Amino acid sequence: MDHESSSDRLRRFIQFLLDRDYLTRPQLAKVARFRSMIDTRVAFLCSLQGYISLREAYALLADQVNSGKRFGELAVEKGLLAQEQVNEVLQLAHDKFLMFQECLVATSTIDRDALLPVLQEFEEEAQSVEVRVDKEIPEPVQGSLSELDEIPDTISDGRLRAALRRVKQFATVPKVVERALQLLNDPNVKLEAVEDALLSDPALCAQILRLVNSAFFGVRSEVSTISRAVVTLGLKAVRQVVSATLVIRRFKELPEEKIRETWWHTVLTSQWSRALAELRRDVGAEVAAVAGLVHDVGVPVLLQSFPESMAAVERMIDQGIALPEAEKRAFGMTHAEVGSFLCHFWAFPDPLIQAVHHHHTPLPILQSLHDLEPLTRIVGAACALSSLVAETPQLGNLRSLSEEFVQFHGLSIEKLEALAPDVFQEAHRLAAFLS
Numbered sequence: 293m294d295h296e297s298s299s300d301r302l303r304r305f306i307q308f309l310l311d312r313d314y315l316t317r318p319q320l321a322k323v324a325r326f327r328s329m330i331d332t333r334v335a336f337l338c339s340l341q342g343y344i345s346l347r348e349a350y351a352l353l354a355d356q357v358n359s360g361k362r363f364g365e366l367a368v369e370k371g372l373l374a375q376e377q378v379n380e381v382l383q384l385a386h387d388k389f390l391m392f393q394e395c396l397v398a399t400s401t402i403d404r405d406a407l408l409p410v411l412q413e414f415e416e417e418a419q420s421v422e423v424r425v426d427k428e429i430p431e432p433v434q435g436s437l438s439e440l441d442e443i444p445d446t447i448s449d450g451r452l453r454a455a456l457r458r459v460k461q462f463a464t465v466p467k468v469v470e471r472a473l474q475l476l477n478d479p480n481v482k483l484e485a486v487e488d489a490l491l492s493d494p495a496l497c498a499q500i501l502r503l504v505n506s507a508f509f510g511v512r513s514e515v516s517t518i519s520r521a522v523v524t525l526g527l528k529a530v531r532q533v534v535s536a537t538l539v540i541r542r543f544k545e546l547p548e549e550k551i552r553e554t555w556w557h558t559v560l561t562s563q564w565s566r567a568l569a570e571l572r573r574d575v576g577a578e579v580a581a582v583a584g585l586v587h588d589v590g591v592p593v594l595l596q597s598f599p600e601s602m603a604a605v606e607r608m609i610d611q612g613i614a615l616p617e618a619e620k621r622a623f624g625m626t627h628a629e630v631g632s633f634l635c636h637f638w639a640f641p642d643p644l645i646q647a648v649h650h651h652h653t654p655l656p657i658l659q660s661l662h663d664l665e666p667l668t669r670i671v672g673a674a675c676a677l678s679s680l681v682a683e684t685p686q687l688g689n690l691r692s693l694s695e696e697f698v699q700f701h702g703l704s705i706e707k708l709e710a711l712a713p714d715v716f717q718e719a720h721r722l723a724a725f726l727s
């Protein structure tokens with residue numbers, strides 16, 4: 293029996309099911325039809341490419357049962373994949389290199405965990421040749437959050453992996469922040485240990501105290517010491533403060549004229565996120581405010597990682613090409629993708645990663661997401677509102693919001709107009725405070 297082939301075993305199993313009346317002939321025909329229809333390989337590859345999550349892939353496979361459609365067809369219909377992505381994956385399904393890897397795993401020759409470092413080594417060898425040619429890639433100047441925290445294995449495209457490696461060099465954080473975040477991730481950590489870690493960096497402490505005392509965290513009396521900050525806010529919120537300082541630093545490294553524009557948009561989005569969270573009451577206002585502050589973190593990192601491609605992006609925007617599309621053409625990825633990658637790399641919570649990843653995702657696609665987080669709706673809406681009305685004289689632009697947008701977010705133009713003055717006032721206060 294050891295050497296029985298899979299098809300022999302399957303034949304025997306089907307016979308067994310029929311003999312014992314577990315299955316009727318029509319049922320068998322239905323299962324066989326389904327089996328031939330579901331494209332598990334295509335689904336797996338889509339998730340491997342990072343186009344959809346594994347959860348989305350499984351949900352689509354399950355939906356195939358009743359739809360009678362092919363995987364790619366259904367994914368396009370639901371707005372989860374673009375037709376080009378489906379075509380690419382179908383082509384990839386015939387990729388001998390990728391299929392050979394799968395065979396290595398399937399035959400237990402190399403297990404999946406062991407295969408990843410081997411592939412990495414293989415890619416790094418190719419990459420090191422590339423680096424010698426490209427002298428413009430600077431060395432990382434600070435320690436990384438975790439040298440071992442690798443690019444997710446769902447990203448198998450070599451070019452994208454190389455680009456992300458470059459991005460990662462600019463995503464490094466000071467050792468003290470790395471240590472503090474590690475401590476803050478431990479629910480049993482002693483408060484003194486967190487304080488000690490933070491106190492070793494006076495500039496970071498100053499930034500934390502500024503943020504704690506800003507309107508951001510709604511603390512009533514002034515907090516003047518790190519120990520008070522930790523006790524007053526609690527570990528979870530301190531983690532958010534430290535995360536926010538990471539993002540602020542990234543923005544401050546941009547050229548002067550870029551800072552003003554992107555930083556203002558970020559602060560305004562943060563305040564809209566807070567206001568929408570207070571309205572909806574399904575996400576904490578502070579969590580939403582931090583998410584708003586983080587949502588465009590991919591922008592400064594892309595600017596720093598690929599300064600040579602910025603002119604090309606600006607040209608495309610001048611020609612009317614949307615920013616995400618221009619970024620995809622110039623860098624191979626969008627700032628939303630880079631931002632969510634960084635959030636994953638910095639071990640931020642899952643809802644925050646999703647909110648960053650989807651903040652430019654069109655409504656029809658958002659609507660079809662199975663695991664859409666309330667935070668994702670909030671941040672997407674806040675970013676859109678901040679882009680539409682960058683300053684109070686443009687408040688009339690709110691009237692141009694589509695009915696679809698207003699309904700999806702459970703808002704009304706009147707409600708937004710009523711909220712706007714406070715949002716702008718708070719944003720100006722926060723921007724002045726943090727600058």
Ligand SMILES: [Fe+2]
Pocket residue numbers: 587588627628651652675
């Ligand atoms: Fe954005």
Ligand SMILES: [Fe+2]
Pocket residue numbers: 557561587588675
């Ligand atoms: Fe934005």
